[in-house]
Every structure is written in C-alpha cells, then in structure tokens.
Amino acid sequence: MPDRIARKTGASAPVGVFDSGVGGLTVLRALAGALPAEDFVYLGDTARLPYGTKSPESIRRYALQAASLLAARGVKCLVVACNTASAVALEDLAREFAPLPVLGVVEPGARAAARASRSGRIGVIGTQSAVASGAYQAAIRAARPGAEVVARACPLFVPLAEEGWTDPSDEVVRLVARRYLAPLAASRIDTLVLGCTHYPLLGEAIAAELPGVALVDSAGAIAGEVRERLGAVPGPGGAHRFYVTDTPERFLAVAGRFLGRPVPSAEHVDV
Amino acid sequence: MPDRIARKTGASAPVGVFDSGVGGLTVLRALAGALPAEDFVYLGDTARLPYGTKSPESIRRYALQAASLLAARGVKCLVVACNTASAVALEDLAREFAPLPVLGVVEPGARAAARASRSGRIGVIGTQSAVASGAYQAAIRAARPGAEVVARACPLFVPLAEEGWTDPSDEVVRLVARRYLAPLAASRIDTLVLGCTHYPLLGEAIAAELPGVALVDSAGAIAGEVRERLGAVPGPGGAHRFYVTDTPERFLAVAGRFLGRPVPSAEHVDV
16 A cells, blocks of 8 residues: 555545446445545536446536636545446546546455455446456456456446336346346356446345345445545544535535435536 | 538538447437438447436536537437437437538427327437436427326446347246336336337337337437428438447447347547
C-alpha cells in the first residue's frame, strides 16, 4: 500500500464517489460504514446513464467529464464506484487527475475473489461493456495466476433492481437469475464477483441459483482498501452531499433503496 | 391536412427520422413500406439512450441537439420516431426548426386509437417519462372527448426487447407482460396504444394478455400520415442512411431485429 494520502490535500477534504447513477450508492454505503467520520461527495451521471451499454469511447468521455466535477470540489481522493467506468476508464482517469488518487472497484473485487476462491474457478457478472472490456478477467488472473474465469453479462439485472423487483421468491426474478446464471453453475465456479453496483440488491436471488458459491461484492472490497489508505479518522458522523447530472426527482425516488437510508436532497450539475 | 410539403425544400431531399436508439427503426420500417421511393436519413442518439427514464429538461435538450444534426443534412421533414421525445419535446422541436415540418408519433397514435375504440376505454403503455408527461392521455381525450384513458409505464419491456426476449411462450416474457398489463385488463379497455417503439416486438406477448383488445402501433399510424402529407413518389427504392451518436457496433448488432432487415453500416456523429 502507498503512503496514507489524506495529508496530501488536507485530511478534512471530502472523498469523491462517482457513478453513472444510483448504483454507486451501494458503494457509498460500504464506504460510509468503513469510514463513518469522513465527508463524502457523491456524483451520479444520471443524464447519461446507463454506461453499461455504451462504447468504451463514450464511457471514457463521460467518466472524465464527471470526475472533473468532483475534482473541482476539492476531493482528496476519487472512488470510481461504477464497475463499467472502472473497467473501461480507470487508467484514463488516473492519468488525467494525477496526483489525485483514483481508486476503482475492479481490482479490489478481483483481489477479494482471488482470495475467496479455493478451486480457482471464478465467475464474474456485469454489464455488457464491463464484461466485454475483459478488465475483471485480467485482474483476477493477475491476482491469481492460473485462475479459470467465466464471465457473463446480465443486462436485465439493472432494470430489475431499478424497478424494485428483487425478491428471490418473485417468479420473474428467479427465472431471469436462473437463465443468466445456469451456465456459471454448470462451470462449477466456487466464487462469483458481483461486477455491477446494482447486483447486491439481487444478492439473495443470485445466491439461490448458485448454492455453495461465495458472492464477492466489490463495494465491501473497495471500502476496506480505501479505509486502509486513508486511515480511520475518529470523530462524529461525516457529511454526505449528492449531485446528479439530470434533475434530482427520479434519483431521489429510488436512492434510498440503494443507500439503505433516505436521501433527502440532491443538487443538479450540468455536464 | 396542410399542403403537400415536399416542394418546399425539394422533393428529392430525404426524410429525417430521429430516435433515442434502435427502437425508431420500427417506425422507419413502416415509413419505408408506405413511401418506398423516398430517401431516409435515420439518427439514433445511442450515446445518451434511453430517453424514457430521463427528465423532461434533459429529453428536450437531447432532442434539440439530435434534430439539429438531421436538419443540417437538409431533410425535408423531421419524423420524431421516439415516443418519449414526441411526448415531451415536440412543441420545442417544431418551434426551433420552423418552417421545417416536425411530426411526432403521439398524435397519429392517439387518433388511431380514438378511431379504433368502440367503448372509449383506451389504454396506453410507454416509458416512465412518456406516461408521466400525460401527452398521450391528452391527445386521446382531444381526439375523442369523454374517452377514459388508463396509462401505465412498463420499464422492463425495453430491456426485454433489446435482449431479444420477446417470444410469447417465454415464461419471463409472459410473466412480465402479465404483471404490467393485468391492471389494464381489469379496466376493460378495448384498445391499447403501444406508446414506445420497442413494444411492437413484444406485440404477441402483449396481445396474449389482453384478448380482444385492439393494439395500436404508432409506427403504422404515423407512416400513413406522413404518406398523406408528402404524397407517394413513384420510382425505385430510396436510399437509407444511418447515423448514431455512440460508436456503431452495438446499434448494428441489434438493428436488424427492429428494422426487419440487416443494417449494413452506420456512421458515428458527435453531439
């Protein structure tokens, strides 16, 4: 691990968290749990979501623009909560915003999966663009040479989670999960990376189709790594601010389901 | 009906067709069937799709930018194939691009439904933003005073159609259609407007849940109105050009399913 970075730009500066929409709130929830005294600034690029069906070129352009908005708010580090942006644009972001530390969810998730697996047969599910990028597959093989990685895009999972259809006893949820996950079950993986911030909401339904398989949520993995880098600051609960690139109404309507508590307000910013 | 408009900017100029992505190809298919000798220029705003979950402000901004790209290509009229953009931004587009004729799918669809219904109980399904705008509801009531209109957003239908899960015997398709449409069946509608360009792909599954209900596809309705305004030009088959705002790969991969024939190439344009 590099030196603690908090001092470089002031320990009291907020941590920036960036996502294409609401999904990154599952990452913010884990970060705030690990670092309760930190201030956080969250940006959801809701005017242009989803990223997971867009080209690498568009994802890079959007991620750079969105990150600029957070950088302008004086964040002391930037967490890329969106798996698709982490998979496609992390190097571009790190180069553009150096020396600001830029941390994505792919490598922590891949490392956690490499540690969790006994057999070395590891599955990854994510958006079409995240899976097509091969970033998770490469990161898992780097963390565990010789690992067999099976990756699969699950495009219906995001709209299911946004619609609130996540109950594992819901027949639609069960059938969609089975259709996507049957090939992974047949591959006898023992560990599965939930490579999209929406997927933890479907965790029970996913687990039901893959009995005995360890599920790795990148949110928990990156929260641990950020805590290790920043160091835990003692103090009262930190402040959380929310920005979105579309108008806030729809974000606010579903945000609570992802953050685990209501989001009272969010501010519009133009990109 | 106003005067024929073809002469105003040259009969040989192409017809512009605009959509947020691939769905508008179902409209282009109907237009080309009704006007086989016309040239068409199609623009899919794939870098920013979907529109149906975005705010009216963002939809208006995107629609104006996208329409500018078509106007710059010298189109003789502009067909807004996207129901969401038609519902939210048609007046803005007509004002901005006057005297260029701008035609949306909402009013033709509403008029066709008003004609088709015997009981006056009419259903509309569409995206969240299209339904929230109330545009279809108002247009149906304008075309048929006293009509009872029941509207419902069906957010899962678009991802189902894009995933290619449209077979009415597919259990997932059947269950999702039933969940969304049961309240409409209970309202004893006799006519349903498919108020999103993706929905005709799910037409059989929708019909199976609403026996005896007439389905109105706005694509057919607007094709008839455009033909009436332009007049049928005799001649050989027209040329079709395709533009997209994201890179073309994913558009080309699914376009054939919507157009009913392969789309060999599409050109990227920046917005």
